[in-house]
Amino acid sequence: MLELNQCYNMDCMKGMAQFPDGFFDLAVVDPPYFSGPERRGYYGSKVSKIGVYRDYPVSPVWEIPGRAYFDELRRVAKHYIVWGCNYFSYEFAPGRIVWDKCKKGTSFSDCELAATDIFNTVRLFRFMWNGMLQGKWHPSIHMGKDIARIFLRVKSVERGPLRGMEVADFQKEGVKPQNRLGGCKCAWAQEGCMERPCENRDAYEWWRYMTSFRKLWDSTLPAASVRTLGWKANPDVWVIEFERTERPESVKD
Structure with missing residues (x-):
């Protein structure tokens, strides 16, 4: 053998x-x-x-x-x-x-x-x-509670324009900021701005995160829908926030 x-x-x-x-x-x-x-x-x-x-x-x-x-x-x-x-x-x-x-x-x-x-x-x-x-x-979307390992509770539901997102919102989506070549490009930067802290720093940080999220958002849409639902179209979106909870006692092992 x-x-x-x-x-x-x-x-x-x-x-x-x-x-x-x-x-x-x-x-x-x-x-x-x-x-x-x-x-x-x-x-x-x-x-x-x-x-x-x-x-x-x-x-x-x-x-x-x-x-x-x-x-x-x-x-x-x-x-x-x-x-x-x-x-x-x-x-x-x-x-x-x-x-x-x-x-x-x-x-x-x-x-x-x-x-x-x-x-x-x-x-x-x-x-x-x-x-x-x-x-x-690609897991099934229909998973029985008896075999689920993570349980979530809806924490908040809001509606607002897509481009109303702030830096904290981008960070929750998990995107990484994108650096602009040469750093900040505001009018003062061209003069060699040395101001600390910079008054335009918040705007620059928003741009860094927004650029990454915009690419991610548009990539999830069919090409025909980018014009009406893409970042530039600024559609209203539902924002649903979840929080993780313990396994309910009613769920059997």
């Missing part, structure tokens, strides 16, 4: 044959499900869209697994997760995992599908995978 906790570059059918029935608790596999790389000797593009050359190892053999592979996989593992199950003609268990890649506007698949016998339902998992944008998790 192969030594555990090691990596092996070998035919997986030969490797699984060395293990007894039900040896592994779970097998997670993503087998090749299309033909093509074996004909050109590599997988992917040797030159990226931005001109980066990739050194791919030669793949002279690229076999799409059949029934024998999945039968052997089920023999050595008590449970399984098989990605790309929709490409294979095999009688998998009814459980499915849908991986939402959180990407739009590309020619690639929005989701990946896996078959599993761990459960009999369909579960959705959101995890961003879109080129350089990777790893952003």
